[in-house]
Amino acid sequence: MTEVLLTNDDGIDADGLAALYEELRAIGDVTVVAPTENQSGVGRERSSYVTREDHPWGYAVDGTPADCVAYGLRGLDADFDLVVSGCNHGPNLGAYVLGRSGTVGAAMEAAFLGTPAVAVSAYHTREFFVRPPDAHDFDPPARVARDVVERALAEGVFDAVDVVNVNAPIEDADAKVRLTRPDVDFDLHVERHEDTADLPVDVEDDQDVIGLQDSLWPHVVGWENPMPGIDEHRERYDVGTERRAVIDGEVGVSGLTAPRNAVETDALGRVVDAVDGSRASVPDAGDE
Template sequence: MTEVLLTNDDGIDADGLAALYEELRALGDVTVVAPVENQSGVGRERSQYVTREEHPWGYAVDGTPADCVAYALRGLDTEFDLVVSGANHGPNLGAYVLGRSGTVGAAMEAAFLGTPAVAVSAYHSRDFHVHPPDDHDFDPPARVAREVVAAALDAGVFDDVDVLNVNAPIEDASARVRLTRPDADFDLHVERHEDTDDLPVDVDDDQDVIGLRDSLWPHVVGWENPMPGIDEHRERYPVGTERRAVIDGEVGVSGLTAPRNALETDALERVVRSVDSARTALADAGDE
């Protein structure tokens, strides 16, 4: 019997988690350990102390998604075979976003602790974000996630892959499934705000308010809906990238590794030798 740990970053009462819980029970025993409240965008942030309370499906933890995974994998008696995180109320795609996502952060925490994981995110091919979530049906992304999990376990995918990042359209139960890779495309829009009355910050007279807004798509700033007019940017993203899959309304599946891979280059080797030689020469001169 497969033991599955289910968590998320939208909170234990989220619609996406409930849909995944129902689907994953077809694969084995499912234990839920998820945040009490929404923890979107916290990445792999961890807490030193958390509180927990019992839930009919497991435990609600007053902490981050990574806290939930850390507690479950090291604090419960169950030997989990797999961690599933989601289904997130919106997509998680692109190399930059994957580093900040609480959904993916939970999966990465599991991978670093030696348990393979799948991060599942739902998107709407026209509206992009899935808000309000109770206006949407999370069954299609939950179903394809269960199919991907079952096939990945049978195929031994997790012998080489630490995390699968799955983005699935919420309104298309028959969407094509494609192997994808994260996009590196990212930029930032910085602006100074003169009118601060409606901003959620306290401002002193001698302070300026600077807005830092992600430009996740080339023709939008911040979190606006990127779907209108996206067709003109389709060719910017090659087939096989996560964003192209979203543009085309497909299910994207990316295989990720947890460790930060070290990179050695001739230039870096020369820098290390040069600095080491200079420091050695100074040390020798000081000994004379």
């Protein structure tokens, strides 16, 4: 029987987690260790100390998703075959997003600790984000996640892949499943706000408010739904990229690695040699 550690970043009471818990129980023993509250967008942030409390499915941890995985893999008397994180209440796609996602961050924490992982995120093909979550049925993305988990384990996917990142539409149980890769483009729009009355920040008299908005994706003003003009952007993204899969209403499945792989180039080698040489030619202060 497969031993699965299940977590998320939306909190232990999240609808997406509940749907995934029920599906995964059909293929293995599932232990939940999830945050007590929403921890979206914290990436792989870790804490030095956390508190925990019992939950009918496992434990609620007052910490980040990565804290939950660290505790589950090293603090419980269990040998987990796989960590599953999700279902997130919104997509996680694009290389720059994966680094800030709590859902993917939990999966990456597992990978660094030597346990393969699957990160699962649900999206709405017209409204992008799944809001409010209790108005939606998370069964379709949970079912495809179960299928991916079963087949990935059977095919030996995790011999070469550390994390499988899945983005699935919430309203289409029969969506096409496509092998994808994260998009790598990224840019920001930075703006100083004069009118701060409706902004979710506390502002002192001597402070300015600077807005930092992603300008490439998801092509929205603020966080409005649905995304305006999405058909105009379809051809901008190649078939096989995560964003194109979401635009086309498909299930995107990407294989990721956890290590920060070193890149050695001749140019970098010349930099090291030059810096090392210049330091060697400078007399030590004690020699003067």
